[in-house]
Amino acid sequence: xxxxxMTETSAPQGSKPAERPPYRxxxxxxxxxxxxLSYADRHxxxxxxxxxxxxFGISDxxxxxxxxxxxxxxYVLCSMPFARLADRWSRRGxxxxxxxxxSAATAACGAAGNAVQLALARFVVGIGEAGGxxxxxxxxxxxxxxxxxxxxxxxxxxxxxxxxxxxxxxxxAIAAQWGWRAAFLILALPGFPLALLIWFTGPRRRPHExxxxxxRDGPGFWTSVRMFWNIKSLRLxxxxxxxxxxxxxxGAVWMPAYFMRSHGxxxxxxxxxxxxxxxxxxxxxSIASGAMVDRLRRRGEHWQLRLPAIxxxxxxxxxxxxxxxxxxxxxxxxGLHIPxxxxxxxxxxxxxxxxxGPSFSAAARLVAPSQRAQATAMLVVIINIIGSMIGPSxxxxxxxxxxxxxxxxxxxxxxxxxxxxxxxxxxxxxxASVHYPRxxxxxxxx
Numbered sequence: 001x002x003x004x005x006m007t008e009t010s011a012p013q014g015s016k017p018a019e020r021p022p023y024r025x026x027x028x029x030x031x032x033x034x035x036x037l038s039y040a041d042r043h044x045x046x047x048x049x050x051x052x053x054x055x056f057g058i059s060d061x062x063x064x065x066x067x068x069x070x071x072x073x074x075y076v077l078c079s080m081p082f083a084r085l086a087d088r089w090s091r092r093g094x095x096x097x098x099x100x101x102x103s104a105a106t107a108a109c110g111a112a113g114n115a116v117q118l119a120l121a122r123f124v125v126g127i128g129e130a131g132g133x134x135x136x137x138x139x140x141x142x143x144x145x146x147x148x149x150x151x152x153x154x155x156x157x158x159x160x161x162x163x164x165x166x167x168x169x170x171x172x173a174i175a176a177q178w179g180w181r182a183a184f185l186i187l188a189l190p191g192f193p194l195a196l197l198i199w200f201t202g203p204r205r206r207p208h209e210x211x212x213x214x215x216r217d218g219p220g221f222w223t224s225v226r227m228f229w230n231i232k233s234l235r236l237x238x239x240x241x242x243x244x245x246x247x248x249x250x251g252a253v254w255m256p257a258y259f260m261r262s263h264g265x266x267x268x269x270x271x272x273x274x275x276x277x278x279x280x281x282x283x284x285x286s287i288a289s290g291a292m293v294d295r296l297r298r299r300g301e302h303w304q305l306r307l308p309a310i311x312x313x314x315x316x317x318x319x320x321x322x323x324x325x326x327x328x329x330x331x332x333x334x335g336l337h338i339p340x341x342x343x344x345x346x347x348x349x350x351x352x353x354x355x356x357g358p359s360f361s362a363a364a365r366l367v368a369p370s371q372r373a374q375a376t377a378m379l380v381v382i383i384n385i386i387g388s389m390i391g392p393s394x395x396x397x398x399x400x401x402x403x404x405x406x407x408x409x410x411x412x413x414x415x416x417x418x419x420x421x422x423x424x425x426x427x428x429x430x431x432a433s434v435h436y437p438r439x440x441x442x443x444x445x446x
Contacts, residue, residue, distance in 0.1 A: 024143045027203055028152055031136045032159045034099055034194055038132045039163025040187055041106045041125060042071070044171040046253045047271045050260065051180040056115045064396025067253040070119045072388035074126035076381050080225075082131035083377030087370055091135035092202030096195040098135075102128025103191025110184030133380060138373040139203055141364035147294060149364060150304070154290020154357030161282030161349060165275045168256065172271030224371065228378045231366050233439045236432035237305065237359050238382035244312055244425030245387025247319075247418045248352060250395035254411060255345075261408045263327050263341055273342035281349025285311070288350075290357030301440055304362050305433035311354035312426030318347050319419035323412055355429070366439055391418070 045067050053063060086094040105124035112118035136156060144152040166187070174183040229235055259270035289307060296303035322344040329340040360376060367375040395414045402410035 023203075026201075027139065027143060028155060030194070030197060030201070031095075031139065031156055032162070034095065034132060034191075034198065035136060035156055035159030036162035036166060037099070037187075037191055037194065038102060038129050039160045040167035040170070041102060041129070041163075043164050043167030043252065043275075044106075044183060044187055045071075045109075045122070047168045047171050047256045047267065048175055048180040048183060049253075049257055050267060051175060052118070055180075056118070058115050059400065060396040061393070061400050062115065064253065064393040066115070066119045066122055068249065068392030069389050070122045071126040072384050074123045075130045076384050076389070078127045078130035079134065079377040079381045079384075080374065083134035083373040084224075086131070086135040086138060086373040091139050091373065092198050092204075094131045094135045095202065096199035098128050098131025099191045099195035099198070100128075102132070103188045103195070104128075106191075107185050107188035110181040110188070130377075134373040134376040137360050137364065137376040138369075141361075141372050142369060143203065146361075146365060150290040150293045150357050150361040151287070152290070152357075153360045153364075154286045154288070157290070157353065157356030157360070158283040158286035160356070161279040161286065161353065164282065165279040168271040168275035172268045172275075176268050224374055225378065227371075228367070228375055231439050233305065233432045233436040234363055234366055234375070234379070236428050236435065237355075237362065238379045239386070240309075240312070240425045240428030240432060241355055241359065241379070242383045242386025242425075243421050243428060244315075244352075244355070245383055246391045246394070247415075247421045248391065249388040250391035250418050251415060253392040254395050254399075254415060258411050258415060259341065262412045263339060265339075273339060274345055277342045277345030278349040281346040281351075282353040285350035285353030286357060289354035290361070293358040293361070301437040302433045304358050305429055305436050308355040308358050309426050309429035309433055311351045312422055312429055315348065315351045315422040315426070316419060318344060318351060319416070319422065322348060323416035323419065362436060394418070 049063055049067070052058075053060075082094055082098065102125050105121050105128055108121040108124065109118060112121055137153065140152050140156060141149060171183040171187060174186055255274055256267075256270045259265045259274055260267065265273065289311070293304055293307055296307060322341060325340045325344065330338050331340070331343070332338075359379070363375045363379055364372050395411075395418055398414040398417065399411045402413055406413060
């Protein structure tokens with residue numbers, strides 16, 4: 001078999017996985033570390049925007065393009081090819097390659113001499129990170145049965161928020177001490193040993209995941225795309241998360257600048273409050289939503305997607321409080337003043353995190369095991385085309401447009417306007433929850 005994944009015996013889909021619980025936990029934690037590092041590299045750019053802007057002298061609009069489309073274009077273009085390679089060759093091989101590539105490119109960001117070089121390095125970071133999530137979700141789907149899969153994927157999704165702490169808080173601390181270039185270089189280092197670990201110790205594919213007709217002679221690329229798009233609940237989930245994330249990705253890039261401009265925080269304070277607040281809420285939301293869905297769907301399969309729908313709808317009133325809160329508002333706890341916006345990030349992080357575990361688990365249930373990485377990639381591509389490519393650049397553009405009238409408060413209003421999209425995302429998810437039980441029934445009859 002050469003370097004492709006060797007197979008081992010296992011039970012059919014739906015029965016208990018063959019691996020022992022300690023090994024499943026080890027793989028889950030290893031993938032959590034990889035996912036956390038991937039998101040740390042993404043969030044690092046946002047906390048370093050003021051320093052990069054000061055050195056290179058570029059506008060908010062251009063920074064938005066580098067932080068949004070400059071990263072997302074390559075991420076979107078490479079997600080499906082990497083996922084297809086993972087489904088047909090080696091999931092652990094793709095993960096190891098991806099981690100090595102995004103780590104090297106992150107280090108290159110720290111060595112950039114101008115905005116063009118920085119944009120090119122971010123483009124390559126996007127290529128590497130495109131190979132991270134789809135194989136990871138596929139691996140977990142094969143290791144965990146349907147009764148615990150949403151919870152496991154919720155744990156993996158919490159890596160987004162561990163990465164937020166590492167990228168925002170860690171990156172801000174490093175930048176304050178040694179400069180923004182050192183932050184990129186230092187956070188690039190852990191990816192290389194983690195790539196070696198996943199290559200040498202990651203799980204190998206099982207026989208039932210290579211059913212006849214799903215290997216090299218299986219459906220072509222566009223056939224697979226049409227197959228996934230024709231699953232109505234899967235399509236609505238992708239559109240719902242994508243719409244929500246027009247605001248979500250805008251906030252990921254611009255929220256640190258909002259904390260600094262509208263609430264007078266330093267780069268370290270913004271990184272600390274935003275990182276810790278969002279992470280507490282996000283980690284709790286990711287893990288809790290997966291566990292809750294695993295229990296609630298015993299009452300009805302629609303709860304797999306109904307719970308994320310409710311969370312998205314509740315995000316809008318939370319964002320109204322977030323972006324209308326005056327500077328200095330907060331509470332005193334002992335001798336510590338906790339800003340009100342920091343408290344709002346806890347609730348916002350919780351609600352925004354409730355979609356990932358349930359949604360990726362739903363996708364894994366709707367497709368064959370040999371197509372799980374591609375199904376995840378399809379979701380990720382649609383989400384990012386809608387959300388990441390539009391959100392950061394649009395919010396930067398609106399902020400620039402309002403600057404003459406509102407000055408430093410232009411970013412606050414830009415983000416407030418865009419938060420309306422969380423309602424649209426929630427309604428699309430609600431509709432997806434109606435179709436999900438029917439789509440599962442259609443799968444079971446095939």
